[in-house]
Amino acid sequence: MNKRDIKLSGVGGQGILTIATVIGEAATAAGLQLKQAEVHGMSQRGGDVQSDLRLATDAICSDLIPLGQADLIISMEPMEALRYLPYLAPDGTVVTASHPFVNIPNYPEESALLAELDALPHVVRLDIDALARERQLPKSANMILLGMAAPFLGLLSEEQLRAAIARVFAAKGDAVVEANLQAFDLGLSHSQQTVSK
Amino acid sequence: MSEKRLLLGDEAVALGALHAGLSGVYAYPGTPSTEITEYIQRSPLARERGVRSRWCTNEKTAMEAALGMSYAGKRALVCMKHVGMNVCADAFVNSAVTGVKGGLVVLAADDPSMHSSQNEQDSRFYGKFAMVPIFEPSDQQEAYEMVAEAFALSEALRLPVLMRLVTRLAHSRAAVEVGEPQAQNALAPDDERTRWVLLPGNARRQYASLVAKQADIEAAAAKSRRNACKGGWNDKKPLGVIAAGIAYNYVRESAPAGLPVFKLSQYPLPAHQVQELAAHCASILVVEDGQPFVEEQVRGILDASYPVQGRLTGELPRMGELTPDCVAKALGQEGGPAFAAAHNLAPRPPQLCQGCGHRDVYAALNKVAAEYPDARIFGDIGCYTLGALPPFRAIDSCVDMGASITMAKGAADAGVHPAIAVIGDSTFTHSGMTGLLDAVNDGSAITVIISDNLTTAMTGGQDSAGTHKYEAICLALGVEREHLHVVVPLPKNMDEITRILREEIEYRGVSVIIPQRECMQTLGRKLRQKKAKEQ
Numbered sequence: 134m135n136k137r138d139i140k141l142s143g144v145g146g147q148g149i150l151t152i153a154t155v156i157g158e159a160a161t162a163a164g165l166q167l168k169q170a171e172v173h174g175m176s177q178r179g180g181d182v183q184s185d186l187r188l189a190t191d192a193i194c195s196d197l198i199p200l201g202q203a204d205l206i207i208s209m210e211p212m213e214a215l216r217y218l219p220y221l222a223p224d225g226t227v228v229t230a231s232h233p234f235v236n237i238p239n240y241p242e243e244s245a246l247l248a249e250l251d252a253l254p255h256v257v258r259l260d261i262d263a264l265a266r267e268r269q270l271p272k273s274a275n276m277i278l279l280g281m282a283a284p285f286l287g288l289l290s291e292e293q294l295r296a297a298i299a300r301v302f303a304a305k306g307d308a309v310v311e312a313n314l315q316a317f318d319l320g321l322s323h324s325q326q327t328v329s330k
Numbered sequence: 331m332s333e334k335r336l337l338l339g340d341e342a343v344a345l346g347a348l349h350a351g352l353s354g355v356y357a358y359p360g361t362p363s364t365e366i367t368e369y370i371q372r373s374p375l376a377r378e379r380g381v382r383s384r385w386c387t388n389e390k391t392a393m394e395a396a397l398g399m400s401y402a403g404k405r406a407l408v409c410m411k412h413v414g415m416n417v418c419a420d421a422f423v424n425s426a427v428t429g430v431k432g433g434l435v436v437l438a439a440d441d442p443s444m445h446s447s448q449n450e451q452d453s454r455f456y457g458k459f460a461m462v463p464i465f466e467p468s469d470q471q472e473a474y475e476m477v478a479e480a481f482a483l484s485e486a487l488r489l490p491v492l493m494r495l496v497t498r499l500a501h502s503r504a505a506v507e508v509g510e511p512q513a514q515n516a517l518a519p520d521d522e523r524t525r526w527v528l529l530p531g532n533a534r535r536q537y538a539s540l541v542a543k544q545a546d547i548e549a550a551a552a553k554s555r556r557n558a559c560k561g562g563w564n565d566k567k568p569l570g571v572i573a574a575g576i577a578y579n580y581v582r583e584s585a586p587a588g589l590p591v592f593k594l595s596q597y598p599l600p601a602h603q604v605q606e607l608a609a610h611c612a613s614i615l616v617v618e619d620g621q622p623f624v625e626e627q628v629r630g631i632l633d634a635s636y637p638v639q640g641r642l643t644g645e646l647p648r649m650g651e652l653t654p655d656c657v658a659k660a661l662g663q664e665g666g667p668a669f670a671a672a673h674n675l676a677p678r679p680p681q682l683c684q685g686c687g688h689r690d691v692y693a694a695l696n697k698v699a700a701e702y703p704d705a706r707i708f709g710d711i712g713c714y715t716l717g718a719l720p721p722f723r724a725i726d727s728c729v730d731m732g733a734s735i736t737m738a739k740g741a742a743d744a745g746v747h748p749a750i751a752v753i754g755d756s757t758f759t760h761s762g763m764t765g766l767l768d769a770v771n772d773g774s775a776i777t778v779i780i781s782d783n784l785t786t787a788m789t790g791g792q793d794s795a796g797t798h799k800y801e802a803i804c805l806a807l808g809v810e811r812e813h814l815h816v817v818v819p820l821p822k823n824m825d826e827i828t829r830i831l832r833e834e835i836e837y838r839g840v841s842v843i844i845p846q847r848e849c850m851q852t853l854g855r856k857l858r859q860k861k862a863k864e865q
């Protein structure tokens with residue numbers, strides 16, 4: 134394996150760019166090549182947002198991921214995970230939050246949406262918002278999601294990701310670093326249990 | 331030359347300019363160009379060197395101030411989104427006639443596919459129109475390096491250089507190997523008045539000099555190391571590719587081995603290299619983001635019978651940004667989705683934030699407008715353009731910066747009543763003030779709402795040029811005191827706001843209502859910063 138193409142998605146304000154920042158930090162420290170296309174501007178106002186993150190051991194050409202080639206979709210919202218299915222590789226994995234963020238009148242029916250997700254070959258989903266609330270980590274739901282995605286990131290180890298979390302949040306103090314590491318571990322163990330089933 | 335930094339294309343330009351000895355950046359915020367100026371504003375090197383970096387009122391004031399800095403011998407950068415080129419076009423085109431002294435780089439960030447824009451105009455046409463060199467980097471590393479090259483060429487030819495980015499380069503991050511900062515230029519104002527005073531006699535001489543420089547800018551592009559022949563050029567091939575700027579990355583993503591590619595990053599288009607590629611290939615595919623700028627020129631260089639493919643012939647889509655997918659298809663490569671589009675999917679358009687003052691403005695407007703079936707509401711450019719979408723569906727137009735006031739005025743002249751304009755604070759100082767003066771001078775029956783959130787919100791909360799000055803500006807332009815109102819857009823004030831709206835609609839002259847309340851985003855940011863400081 135010499136590349137990982139990752140689609141990050143969610144709704145403006147959910148913190149997908151922080152996930153990208155942590156993966157980017159880990160990849161840079163590991164000496165990997167990286168390109169990350171972000172969306173700024175109008176679409177951040179409660180609309181759908183996405184970012185293309187490409188990691189590789191060799192030079193990366195396009196800033197955008199071609200259709201059918203994403204190894205991983207990481208989404209903070211279940212419908213936003215489905216939005217990028219045409220980009221998913223045949224053996225790709227979807228890692229997503231399962232709780233809908235409903236800010237539009239015509240949001241699809243939740244059970245049908247989750248059924249469509251579950252019909253995909255490789256899916257890990259979890260109500261990360263509920264778990265974050267339960268564990269009193271309200272601001273770290275996105276790091277739970279990153280932990281869930283960690284076993285599928287391939288080019289980066291769990292330890293490299295933990296070290297990157299520590300560096301990215303260092304300026305905010307030890308308590309914030311600790312909360313985010315704890316959230317990461319929660320997500321990681323969820324994925325490990327799901328996959329081993 | 332060893333340090334690597336993870337930079338957006340915009341940030342690579344900013345750092346490239348700082349390292350090239352920049353003395354001032356002049357810009358008005360606009361997606362996808364905003365992060366260039368923001369990077370310079372945050373840069374410790376810029377602070378240490380006293381690099382001028384405050385936001386300007388609009389792109390024209392930015393361009394002119396940068397020309398003044400260049401006149402004084404120092405290096406200046408002007409940044410804008412593509413439509414900003416329309417605003418500064420007078421100054422830009424004439425800066426090619428005067429020429430420059432200190433290096434002057436004009437950066438336009440184009441937005442093909444209109445992610446955050448009202449059109450997808452291609453800034454390269456402006457460069458050709460003004461007869462200046464155009465640089466179009468293909469990636470973040472080139473963006474960093476080519477800024478220094480642009481400044482050097484600008485000083486060597488005494489011409490401004492246009493640098494063009496597109497959204498996917500401006501807003502994409504990659505590791506960039508950066509070098510050491512060069513010294514800034516010394517103050518050395520130009521003494522050659524005949525260059526700068528464009529009276530017809532001087533202007534004819536200066537224009538002749540610009541025409542004479544065309545051979546030099548063509549020679550510079552022909553020998554530029556940024557323009558390069560890649561792949562197999564030895565034996566005759568069925569297809570060759572010209573890949574401009576970022577298109578080169580998409581071509582590399584899927585090009586079969588040995589495909590002859592002419593990578594193009596500096597203009598004018600070198601005719602000789604196009605002819606050489608044509609001599610080796612039975613046909614040429616032109617891949618470029620934006621409009622068919624190169625494709626049309628290639629048709630002029632080659633025989634009419636030579637097959638040229640691209641956006642004009644349907645191998646690539648006529649509009650919209652390039653993608654690795656459409657380029658792969660044009661190159662005859664297999665690919666495409668493995669999974670079909672999902673069924674349980676709905677569009678999620680952007681919307682005004684909860685608690686935003688614009689929401690209260692539109693709630694009031696809709697309430698009053700419902701009482702006037704002939705009312706027309708002319709909108710403008712900013713977050714409040716989202717008032718066009720549900721649930722408000724409040725505005726009837728949005729064309730260009732400042733057009734709300736002048737279109738309302740013209741419609742009122744034609745007999746539309748009520749004619750209401752909705753414009754944001756930053757857009758008002760950008761291009762609304764002059765139109766308001768026209769309306770005052772004509773006594774037009776319009777109601778202008780300057781929805782003031784104390785910031786340039788759409789682009790992320792940059793300082794707005796007229797904050798705390800709007801009443802004074804309107805009074806000075808001749809708006810009558812009794813028809814100028816400042817209100818606080820909150821649900822509890824709805825009765826007051828709707829009453830004022832009704833009264834001013836009934837007044838057959840210019841009235842201005844300023845709903846004033848800070849943007850929720852900047853307010854939240856300030857509160858978070860305050861909290862962080864206290865901890």
